[in-house]
Amino acid sequence: MIALFKGLGLLLQDNELYGSPFEKQVAHWRNKSEQQIREEVATLAKAKGQWLMASIVGWQAASLLILGLIANYLWKDDFHITFTRVVIVFGSWVSILFVIWFMANMFDHTAGFERWMKAFNSRARITSDADTVECVAEALDMAQLYPEVLDYKQAVTARRELRHEDIRIMREIGRMKQHSELVGQLNHVGEPDPGQNLHLQPAF
Structure with a gap:
C-alpha cells in the first residue's frame, strides 16, 4: 500500500505541475x-496494480453494500418477495451504481485510469507508438529554428534521454516563439514604408 500512496502522490504532483505556469513545467522536466x-516509472507501475485491485474490491463492496441496504429497507418489516419489490431493488441499485460510476468518471481525470496513463506516457521514451512522425519533425524544426528550444534539448540530453514530455515542451516553446514572431509581423503588416514618405524638396 505504500507504493499506492507514493503513486497517488506523484499523480497529484503532476496535476499541480500541469496547472502551473509553463516556465515551471519547463524547469521541472529540464532538471x-x-x-x-x-524510479518514478517503477513506483507508478506498482501503484497502478494496487490501485486497480483496490478499485475492483471497493467497487464490488460498495455495490453489494448498497444492494443489501436497499433490500433491508424494503423487507425489514414484511419479508415477501414480489415482482414489484424486485424491480424496485434492482432499479434503485442500478441507478445508484450509475451515479457512483459518473462520480468515478469525474475522478478519473484527477487520479483515475486516464491520469495513470498520462503519467506513464509523459515519462516514456520516444517511440513511434507514442510520438508520431509529425510531432518529432515539428520538435526538430523548432530546435533548428529557435535557440531556446535547442538550449532545452541540449540541457536535457546532457542528463538523460529525451522523453515524450520533452517533445511536447520543445514544440510548445517553439510555438510560443513562433506566435510572438507572427504577432510582430501582423502588427506591422500594411504599414507604409518610411522611405516612401520622403520627398525631394526644391533647392530654390
Whole structure:
C-alpha cells in the first residue's frame, strides 16, 4: 500500500505541475535525471496494480453494500418477495451504481485510469507508438529554428534521454516563439514604408 500512496502522490504532483505556469513545467522536466524518471516509472507501475485491485474490491463492496441496504429497507418489516419489490431493488441499485460510476468518471481525470496513463506516457521514451512522425519533425524544426528550444534539448540530453514530455515542451516553446514572431509581423503588416514618405524638396 505504500507504493499506492507514493503513486497517488506523484499523480497529484503532476496535476499541480500541469496547472502551473509553463516556465515551471519547463524547469521541472529540464532538471529531471534518468534515475529519477526510472524510479518514478517503477513506483507508478506498482501503484497502478494496487490501485486497480483496490478499485475492483471497493467497487464490488460498495455495490453489494448498497444492494443489501436497499433490500433491508424494503423487507425489514414484511419479508415477501414480489415482482414489484424486485424491480424496485434492482432499479434503485442500478441507478445508484450509475451515479457512483459518473462520480468515478469525474475522478478519473484527477487520479483515475486516464491520469495513470498520462503519467506513464509523459515519462516514456520516444517511440513511434507514442510520438508520431509529425510531432518529432515539428520538435526538430523548432530546435533548428529557435535557440531556446535547442538550449532545452541540449540541457536535457546532457542528463538523460529525451522523453515524450520533452517533445511536447520543445514544440510548445517553439510555438510560443513562433506566435510572438507572427504577432510582430501582423502588427506591422500594411504599414507604409518610411522611405516612401520622403520627398525631394526644391533647392530654390
